[in-house]
Amino acid sequence: EVQLVESGGGLVQPGGSLRLSCAASGFIFSSFAMSWVRQAPGKGLEWVSGISTSDESTYYADSVKGRFTISRDNSKNTLYLQMNNLRAEDTAVYYCAKYRGWSNPRIDYWGLGTLVTVSS
């Protein structure tokens, strides 16, 4: 059974940093591209970032480019999202997501999400 378990969320002040982690199990992690998707309270889904199987390719939403960094450790079956210079508008539930495909991916599994709150 595929499981994606996020951790690392919490309350942080504007301008601060957080690192989210996603522990993956139930599939061959190194064979699948991965992604982060977020959802602000009461709002819709927003794709944040994606990473290929061996992290040779990464993509970011314009809203986080230059502030967030996605990475993965295939030896630990773990996906990361380093978030710097956080803003109030980054407040959201952050979902770890498994891709099917890379060039034209679909998200076939999602984690339960971790809440990030940016507030003073």
Place this chain on the structure above:
Amino acid sequence: DIQMTQSPSSLSASVGDSVTIACRASQSIGTILNWYQQKPGKAPKLLIYVASSLQSGVPSRFSGSGSGTDFTLTISSLQPEDFATYYCQQSYSYPLTFGGGTKVEIK
């Protein structure tokens, strides 16, 4: 970036009704379009991929169609468990983008 526009933003329907949700892309995306269902407090769930392929385990009352810029998701006979919010998403090019969502409520 490709913008995705869904309509309506919400609708009310009864159990047994047929429901159609529209999704329009700001440029042609072929059939590289996915549909997700999200219930309150839960993670989204993949329903349809490449516009019309049913994800494994999804009931056959869900169907998708369209190509180019215009797509639809149809629920043929609405069931109580189908009341949720539905999102389209294009995977034609990065950054991936979602529609704003359509909330299906009980009439």
